Each structure stands twice: as structure tokens, then as C-alpha cells.
Amino acid sequence: MASNIGIMDSAYFVGRNEILTWINNRLQLNLSRIEEAASGAVQCQMMDMTYPGVVPMHKVNFDAKTEYDMIQNYKVLQEVFNKLKIAKHLEVNRLVKGRPLDNLEFLQWLKRYCDSVNGGIMNENYNPVERRSKGGKDRHPKGAQKISKSLQSSNLHNPGSGDTVGLNKTSGPKQGRPYAAAGGANSSEVQALSKEITDLKLSVDLLEKERDFYFAKLRDIEILCQTSELEDIPMSVAVKKILYAADAKESPLAEAQEYLYQTLNVGEAEDETEAEAEAETDTGH
Known part of the structure; x- marks a missing residue:
């Protein structure tokens, strides 16, 4: 296993938009803010994708809302780091506070690390939705996924996988197939709209920062005058x-x-x- 990785300064120039795109594409999520990854669950699954079978996904809580539950996720992540001999100190007390800068820096490091393993090639056989819903164990051998309500609201269905979510067993085959097809189409539309919203939010943030920057300059001139x-x-x-x-x-x-x-x-x-x-x-x- 790899030991600690030397992080180049350029790794910390990766922007929020690129980090969010990287997370959403790989884990089939719909995060719009860096703070949404503060629970540590995303980081655990990124390591699970990089090193299949190393992370005990049944211990990872994707619905963690309290600091206590988040800390438990980071304990799992720290155990994985220790197992892989990754000398990375986790600032858990800062990360669980949901501070954007602290979480962005850690995700920048994580992206740099994951990209360094196997050249950053994505594991095509990895099913992130299945790993989240089943906790890393095949509890439903017939292929029926049981995803919690919170995951249904935050995770996007993968229309190419052929899996369906929560179909009524009493429905006939003529009713079930159109329902699944419509669900896949709606998911694609939601994904596209969510990405557009994310891009717009980031653009607004950049414009507000630029506005504040020039306003401060003008205020300094006014005071000087x-x-x-x-x-x-x-x-x-x-x-x-x-x-x-x-x-x-x-x-x-x-x-x-x-x-x-x-x-x-x-x-x-x-x-x-x-x-x-x-x-x-x-x-x-």
C-alpha cells in the first residue's frame, strides 16, 4: 500500500466547481456546496472506490447530521488511513463544523491522492449507489435496491445500470417498464438542472467577491479624499x-x-x- 503522498502546491488551486464535479460524477451524487461533504461519508466512499473492500461501508452513515455521527465517519476514515499507512492528519474538529475552506482543502488533498493511485483511472465496475444502499454487502441477491428516503432525495439514479428504485410488486409488467423509463428521464433532467444551478451559484459567488473587492478599493479612495x-x-x-x-x-x-x-x-x-x-x-x- 502507498504511504503518504507528497502534495504539490498546485493541488490546492483546484476550485470548488471542479471538486464538486469530481465528487458528483464519481459517486453519482448531487452536491451543490462543499459543506455538504462535511460529514466524512463522501471521503469514505472515495477511498472505497480507490481501494475496493478496504472501507467497511456498513459503518459509514450518509445521513449523519450531528457532530457525533460525523465524528464516527471520520473514525472509519482514520482507520482506513492507518490500514493503508497514509500519514494524513484529520482536523476532525474543524471539518465537522462545515467550514467551506477547511473542507475544500481536505477534498483538494483527497482528489490529488486518489488521482495519484492507478493514474486516477475510475473503477468502471464500481456501483456507488449500490455500495451506499447495501453498506458493502449483498443483502438483496435478487437485485432489488432499497434506498432510504434521504438517499432518494440526494442521490441520482443511474439509468444505465438497469436497476429500479422502489417499484410496486403488484404492478404489471406494462406499468412497471414505463415507470422506470420515466424515472430515468426525470433523473437526467434533474441532474442537468442541478448542474446548471451549481454553476450559477458559483458564478454568483465569484461576482460577489469581485464586487466586494472593487468596492473596498473605492471606499479606500473615498476615505483618502x-x-x-x-x-x-x-x-x-x-x-x-x-x-x-x-x-x-x-x-x-x-x-x-x-x-x-x-x-x-x-x-x-x-x-x-x-x-x-x-x-x-x-x-x-
Whole structure:
């Protein structure tokens, strides 16, 4: 088994969108936020996919909501790390708090590690939905999956697997097949819409950060212009014209530039007048 892996700095430049896409595609989930992986269950299943049979999936609680239940999941993960001799310290107390940055950093490390095993090639024979619902054991040999209500709301059905979820045994074959086909189509639509929503949320987050960044810059300029020592400086007045300009047809930038141009010309003219006056005074003497 591999020991600890040396993580390159570039691993921590992987964004939230890429991490969420990686999780959702591999585990057939529908996560829209990094915090939704704070329970540790996703990390356990990623290791289960990377090292089949090593993780006791029957001990992993995908419905964990309390910190106690989440800690139990991380205990399972730590046991797996110890078994594989992976020297990775888990900041459990921080992860279970659901802090986006702490969880993002750990998932970035996990992605880098999983990608380093077998070249990051996905196990095509791995059925993530089945592993979650059956806890790693074949409890229903006839192939009927029994997925909890919470998993039905958060996990997406895989239309290519041929499995159906919760079909009524009393339904005839003519009723059962259209139901399964409709369920597969709806799942595809839900997956597409969920991905679009996720992308939009990430775009909004980026735009809000960019807005806050430039607003802070403008606020610094405003404070600087309000400093008493700068009240009479032309540049300060010009910047104020831009900051406090109301909506108008004429550009506030053009107005500020015209103000500076006139101010500088007046200043130069006054300097020339003073120079000429001094020259005349010198000549008179």
C-alpha cells in the first residue's frame, strides 16, 4: 500500500466547481456546496472506490447530521488511513463544523491522492449507489435496491445500470417498464438542472467577491479624499467627481479630466504671470 503522498502546491488551486464535479460524477451524487461533504461519508466512499473492500461501508452513515455521527465517519476514515499507512492528519474538529475552506482543502488533498493511485483511472465496475444502499454487502441477491428516503432525495439514479428504485410488486409488467423509463428521464433532467444551478451559484459567488473587492478599493479612495490635508489638491477633487457623479449623459471621467486640465492650465498661467512680474521687478531695479 502507498504511504503518504507528497502534495504539490498546485493541488490546492483546484476550485470548488471542479471538486464538486469530481465528487458528483464519481459517486453519482448531487452536491451543490462543499459543506455538504462535511460529514466524512463522501471521503469514505472515495477511498472505497480507490481501494475496493478496504472501507467497511456498513459503518459509514450518509445521513449523519450531528457532530457525533460525523465524528464516527471520520473514525472509519482514520482507520482506513492507518490500514493503508497514509500519514494524513484529520482536523476532525474543524471539518465537522462545515467550514467551506477547511473542507475544500481536505477534498483538494483527497482528489490529488486518489488521482495519484492507478493514474486516477475510475473503477468502471464500481456501483456507488449500490455500495451506499447495501453498506458493502449483498443483502438483496435478487437485485432489488432499497434506498432510504434521504438517499432518494440526494442521490441520482443511474439509468444505465438497469436497476429500479422502489417499484410496486403488484404492478404489471406494462406499468412497471414505463415507470422506470420515466424515472430515468426525470433523473437526467434533474441532474442537468442541478448542474446548471451549481454553476450559477458559483458564478454568483465569484461576482460577489469581485464586487466586494472593487468596492473596498473605492471606499479606500473615498476615505483618502476625505482627509483634510487633501481637500485642496486637484487630483482629490477630480477623484471625488468620479466617485460622487450621478447618472448622466456626460461621462464623469471626462468631467474630471476637464477639471484637471483647466486646473493645471490655470496653475501654469499663474506661475508664468508671477515669473513675468518678478522679471519686470528685477528689470526696474
